[in-house]
Amino acid sequence: MPGAGASDARVRLRTECAGKMPGMKPYAILFCCTGNICRSPTAEGVFAKKITDAGLTGRIRVDSAGTHGYHVGEPPDPRSQTIARARGYDLSGLRARRIGREDFDRFDLVLAMDHDNHAFLAQLCPPAYSHKLKLMMEYARSHSLREVPDPYEGGPEGFETVLEMLEDASEGLLQSLLDEQAVKR
DSSP states (O other), X not given: OTTHHHHHHHHHHHHXXXXXXXXXXXXXXXXXXXXXXXXXXXXXXXXXXXXXXXXXXXXXXXXXXXXXXXXXXXXXXXXXXXXXXXXXXXXXXXXXOBOOTTHHHHOSEEEESSHHHHHHHHHHSOGGGGGGEEEGGGGOSSOOOSSOOOXXXXXXXXXXXXXXXXXXXXXXXXXXXXXXXXXXX
C-alpha cells in the first residue's frame, strides 16, 4: 500500500507519545474517511484531546487513514486545521495515509465517516474483523445524521459543522468505551 513505511512510523510515534502503560495494550481506534485530510484527522485530533482531558493517555491509541491514497503524506486540509485550532485541537503533526488490510488486525475499532467509506472498508476488511467496523456517528448524542458530510468542496461552515458533529460523536464514543469497560480510568 502507498505510504506504508510512513504510516508505520506514524503509528509507532503515536504509541510512544501516548505513554503506553507497562503490561497493558492500549485500546486502538482508527478513524477513516476518503482522503484522510478533512474528517478523519479532525476526528483523530478531537478524540486525542478527549483522551488527554479524561486522563486516559496511554490507555487509548488513535490514528486516522483514508480509503484512497489521493493525499498520502500531506497534512490535513488548512481549513480543517484552522477550525480545529480555534477550538483547541492541534492537527498540524498529522499526515495522510491509506488504510491497509493489516489495520483491521492492529485496531480494536475502525470508524467510517460515511456509508461510502463503510462500504469500501467492509470490502477490505477480513471477515473475522467485521465486528470492528462501525460508523462514527453511531456514537453521536445530539446529532441525528448518521454520516459526517465531506466538507472538502465547500466553505468554512462545512468544516465547522464537521467539527461539531465529531465533538458530539467523540463524547459518545468515549462514554461508550467507559461504559463497556473497554477502557478503565
